[in-house]
Amino acid sequence: MTQTSDTTSYKDIKQTVLQRIRSGEWQPDALLPNEQELAVEFSCTRTTVNRALRELADEGFLERRRKAGTRVLSAPQRQARFTIPLVRDEIEAAGGTYRYALVSQETQTAPDWLTARLALRVDQRVMHVRCMHFSTNTPFQFEDRWIVIDSVPQVEQADFSSIGPNDWLVQTVPFTNVELTFLASRADATLAGFLDVSEGEPVFTAERITWLQGQPVTFAKMYFAAGYRMSTEF
Amino acid sequence: MTQTSDTTSYKDIKQTVLQRIRSGEWQPDALLPNEQELAVEFSCTRTTVNRALRELADEGFLERRRKAGTRVLSAPQRQARFTIPLVRDEIEAAGGTYRYALVSQETQTAPDWLTARLALRVDQRVMHVRCMHFSTNTPFQFEDRWIVIDSVPQVEQADFSSIGPNDWLVQTVPFTNVELTFLASRADATLAGFLDVSEGEPVFTAERITWLQGQPVTFAKMYFAAGYRMSTEF
DNA sequence: CAGTGGTCTAGACCACATG
DNA sequence: ATGTGGTCTAGACCACTGT
The missing domain is CATH 1.10.10.10 (Winged helix-like DNA-binding domain superfamily/Winged helix DNA-binding domain)
Known part of the structure; x- marks a missing residue:
């Protein structure tokens, strides 16, 4: 039939x-x-x-x-499949116009918490990038990202003023393992400014650690503007 | 090899x-x-x-x-597969002892927002259940759930004082479609009391709408205690 | 139109886990 | 020891879609 x-x-x-x-x-x-x-x-x-x-x-x-x-199965182990969209796609799918803005970009020695989190060697150097993603000039997401220079040496020559670090990485590091975490965090003064919310407001947050064949590549925290919801059906 | x-x-x-x-x-x-x-x-x-x-x-x-x-694929559309665990399993897997407690259970007419959300008919009746899930006597999750009586008539005779509504539903409604949403919400006074956090703190929240062959079955909001993270690898 | 993937058949051997 | 799923082969026809 x-x-x-x-x-x-x-x-x-x-x-x-x-x-x-x-x-x-x-x-x-x-x-x-x-x-x-x-x-x-x-x-x-x-x-x-x-x-x-x-x-x-x-x-x-x-x-x-x-x-x-x-x-x-007695307890149907249904699995939710989240397709993690690229920010630009997500914004454009919702009918917005995407705009990217670099906030800061600098190389530095990895802070202790990052060294621990990614199992880096002490004093390993990283590129720290902060940037904003707007939907029709409304703040959509603030991204705070570290890239391990030893794993992606080309990043020292990269210029993130017009291309986002995620887009750049996708083009440069072809395939990766990912660890993705969702949580709720609290807007501090800086974040509140970027996202245009009050200090102390809840902020939906995604953390993403990316590995290339066992080597840590990047750690990113993505803070979403108020009202953001991550949805799926299954 | x-x-x-x-x-x-x-x-x-x-x-x-x-x-x-x-x-x-x-x-x-x-x-x-x-x-x-x-x-x-x-x-x-x-x-x-x-x-x-x-x-x-x-x-x-x-x-x-x-x-x-x-x-x-140019932009590898990697999909995260979240296996949504039952609360009890999640707590026990982390080494905690699971404890369940019913907070309230009553039938009522569906509030307007729920009628809209689930596309109910006006004045349709629902069972409203609120309950707590503890990990070794520490608050883990507060659950606020509505069950559509017309979709699951047996619920009128159900007693949720010793079994959680989710466990009961899994046994009763074998197969369903699910719409799952994650967001960050703000603890109001009531929620703060249940989860033992300060009022205004960010609370990681999951909303789950369940359908059985097109019929809305249940809407649940699950509020997680401070520090909760939903993680996956892929 | 023609090339590519989508699927099915009929049969076979094998790995594994249970009784 | 044996039943069950896991996988592969060799071949076939078909659906879709780009040219």
Whole structure:
């Protein structure tokens, strides 16, 4: 029904399985028939059943173990997938006009807390960049970023007056591991000025540590203007 | 090398492709060889190459289009996958002892803002539950939840004095769609009391709306104690 | 139109975990 | 020891889309 043809596709199987879970036909913790039996029921090959069940397991609905079989997860381990947008995209998607402004850029010895946080060697040098992102000239995000010079030597020649450090890094360091943290912090006087809020106001904050093959590359704190919400559906 | 045998697996291919992206051999926006060519290079079938590339696309590294081929994404759309833990699991995983306490439970007519938020009919009735989650007797989370009675009629007989509403819902409503939002809010006097912080302090907050086949089931605001961080790696 | 990925089949061998 | 999922092969047809 879903497609032009009448073959049973892995998508059909996924839908049917979800339907049976929703309807209670397959209760939490219930053991599903094995792949061979389902293949017979759906008149397809085991390969097709395998793909359907594998994806459902990947999405957090099922648990699969060799020999033990496939079960409905009792506490559906649903996973939220946040696609972390680039600031510019996020602003433009909301209909705003993006504007970037550099606040400060200087090389310095890494402060102690950063050395500890990124497991740097003592006295390792870093580039410290602070900048603002505006949506139609309204403050949107204040970014406070450190870049480890030993990991990205080219950064010493970089000029962040017209391109944001994140855009620059994305072009320069092709692939990375990321540790992302969300928290609520309190606007100090400086931050309050940048974001145009009162001192002491709550500020939604994201911290992002980036690694390139085990080497710490950058630590960024991103402070969002009042009213910001990070949303997802799943 | 990775396995006992010497066959090229889709995992090997994924690793190799990532390596080539990291090393810059395949620059952002570069067009990869097509599946048939890669199958020859890796001495495997196109099916195996397909799985490797399909997963990498799914993970946000590649973009695939029929006829146009497979490209390295210029701005790697990495997706953070938050596994939203049950409060009890989260506390116990951190080594704490979980304690639950009901604060209030009553049925009422949905307030206007909730009617709007969940697209309810006017004057629809809801169960309003407020409760606390403690980690070794330290406040961990204050939960403020509304449950739509028409969507879950059994809730009128539910007693949340010993089981949390979330645990109850997970057992009762097997499968749902979820809209999850993170934000920073400000502790009012009531909240400050529950979480043992000063009034006005920033509070990390999660809002969760749950739907069952298009029907709104529940809206929950979860306020976390000071210092809470929501982290993920990817 | 033609090239590329999307998917399915039929069959096989194997890794792993449980009884 | 054995049943279950994990993966690969070899081949096929098709859907989409850029030229």
